Amino acid sequence: MKAIELFAGAGGLGLGVTRAGFKTLDVVEWDRWCCDTIRENRKRKSAGMGHWPSPREGDIRDFSFTQFEGKLDLVTGGPPCQPFSLGGRHRAHQDDRDMWSEAVRVVRETKPSAFIFENVKGLTRATFATYFNYIFLQLTYPEIDMRDGEAWLDHRARLEQHHTSNGSSALSYQVLPPEVLNAANxxxxxxxxxxxxxxxRSDTGIKWSFPRETHSREALLWDQLHGDYWDRHMVAKRDRPMDIGKGAARLRSKPVLKPWNTTRDALVGLPDPELAPRAKSEFADHRYQPGARSYPGHTGSPLDEPAKTLKAGVHGVPGGENMMRRPDGSVRYFTIRESARLQTFPDDIVFHGSWSETMRQLGNAVPVDLAHVVANSVGGHLKAATNKKGNS
Structure with a gap:
C-alpha cells in the first residue's frame, strides 16, 4: 500500500502510517526545522523513516501532485491548525494559514483510495460549524472546485445543493462524520x-467505522486500587495519593478495557535530568530545562495520570501542560525525550532545533500510537477490499 504525507511536521502521523504497513512516496512540510528532523532520522534509518523520501520543503501551494494520480492508497496530513486552535485567534477561513483547500486539492489531483486528515478539537466548536460542514462537503466532492473569484460561502452553497440533490460526481468519497478521539483512550x-x-473513495464500496477505545480511566483507577500499579513502579505507600479510593469506590468489578497509561508509565527507564544529570547523557534530547514554576492554574501534569495535552507553546502555556508535577509538589519542564515519550515517538527518533523549537514540533504532532490505530484500521479495510476484488 502506498501513501503520501502532507503537512508532515515532525512525522508523528507519518510514522503511524508507516507502522501500519504503508510505503511513503512523498513527504511535504514547509518548516525547515521539521524537515531537518525528518532528514536526520532518514539518515539514521530511525523507526522506519529510512524508507521515506527526502521531504519536499516549501509551501504546498507551490507543489503539484498529479504525478501520483491513480497510484495512491492513502493521503494523510494535518493541515495547519492555528486558525482553529483554542489558543489562536479563531479566524478559520480568513486565516492564510488555513490549508484545508490544499488538502482537498491534493485529493482531487491524486484520487487516492482513502484519506486521513486530523486537526485540533477546536475545529468542532460551534463558532466554526458552518466552515466545519464546508470542509466535510469539499472532502466528499473534491472535484467540485471553487470557481475563480467565488466566495467560500457561495462554493459551500453549490456543494450543499449538489449533496442534497444526490448529484453525481466523477470523484466522490464516503466521509464518516468526523470524530474527536482522545489519545489516552x-x-x-x-x-x-x-x-x-x-x-x-465511493467506488471502493468500503464501509468503515472508527476504532473502538481500548483504554479507560476507570481501568486505571482499578489498577491503582486493586492492581499492581504502585508496586511495579516501586512507589512507597506513604507516597501514594490518598484519594484514589474515592474515584474507584463505585467500580464493582474490574473494567474490561486496559488502564490508561500514565506519565509515570511513559517515563519508565528515564533518569530525572535534574536529579541525575550524569545519567541523562545515555538518552538523546534528555536535557534539563530550568525555569519552571508553579502558580494557580499552572501546576503541570501529575505523574499518575495521562499527561495534559502538550502544547506548541512553552513558557507561558496557560495550564502548565509542558511541565511535570512531582508527588512532593515541585515542578520542572519535560525534556524533549520525555515529551517525545508522551507523544509515543520511539526513542531512536531525534529532533532538530532548540528546546523551544522542538517543543513546538512535539506540541503540534499527532501521537504516533494514535496515528497507527487509525491508519492500521484504514489499511486493513483497504487490503480486505483489494482481496475481495481479486477473488471476485
Missing amino acids: FGVPQKRERVFFVGF
Whole structure:
C-alpha cells in the first residue's frame, strides 16, 4: 500500500502510517526545522523513516501532485491548525494559514483510495460549524472546485445543493462524520483530543467505522486500587495519593478495557535530568530545562495520570501542560525525550532545533500510537477490499 504525507511536521502521523504497513512516496512540510528532523532520522534509518523520501520543503501551494494520480492508497496530513486552535485567534477561513483547500486539492489531483486528515478539537466548536460542514462537503466532492473569484460561502452553497440533490460526481468519497478521539483512550500517556476526517473513495464500496477505545480511566483507577500499579513502579505507600479510593469506590468489578497509561508509565527507564544529570547523557534530547514554576492554574501534569495535552507553546502555556508535577509538589519542564515519550515517538527518533523549537514540533504532532490505530484500521479495510476484488 502506498501513501503520501502532507503537512508532515515532525512525522508523528507519518510514522503511524508507516507502522501500519504503508510505503511513503512523498513527504511535504514547509518548516525547515521539521524537515531537518525528518532528514536526520532518514539518515539514521530511525523507526522506519529510512524508507521515506527526502521531504519536499516549501509551501504546498507551490507543489503539484498529479504525478501520483491513480497510484495512491492513502493521503494523510494535518493541515495547519492555528486558525482553529483554542489558543489562536479563531479566524478559520480568513486565516492564510488555513490549508484545508490544499488538502482537498491534493485529493482531487491524486484520487487516492482513502484519506486521513486530523486537526485540533477546536475545529468542532460551534463558532466554526458552518466552515466545519464546508470542509466535510469539499472532502466528499473534491472535484467540485471553487470557481475563480467565488466566495467560500457561495462554493459551500453549490456543494450543499449538489449533496442534497444526490448529484453525481466523477470523484466522490464516503466521509464518516468526523470524530474527536482522545489519545489516552487508545493507550497514549496523554489526554490529547484530535478530530479525524476519514474518507474512502465511493467506488471502493468500503464501509468503515472508527476504532473502538481500548483504554479507560476507570481501568486505571482499578489498577491503582486493586492492581499492581504502585508496586511495579516501586512507589512507597506513604507516597501514594490518598484519594484514589474515592474515584474507584463505585467500580464493582474490574473494567474490561486496559488502564490508561500514565506519565509515570511513559517515563519508565528515564533518569530525572535534574536529579541525575550524569545519567541523562545515555538518552538523546534528555536535557534539563530550568525555569519552571508553579502558580494557580499552572501546576503541570501529575505523574499518575495521562499527561495534559502538550502544547506548541512553552513558557507561558496557560495550564502548565509542558511541565511535570512531582508527588512532593515541585515542578520542572519535560525534556524533549520525555515529551517525545508522551507523544509515543520511539526513542531512536531525534529532533532538530532548540528546546523551544522542538517543543513546538512535539506540541503540534499527532501521537504516533494514535496515528497507527487509525491508519492500521484504514489499511486493513483497504487490503480486505483489494482481496475481495481479486477473488471476485
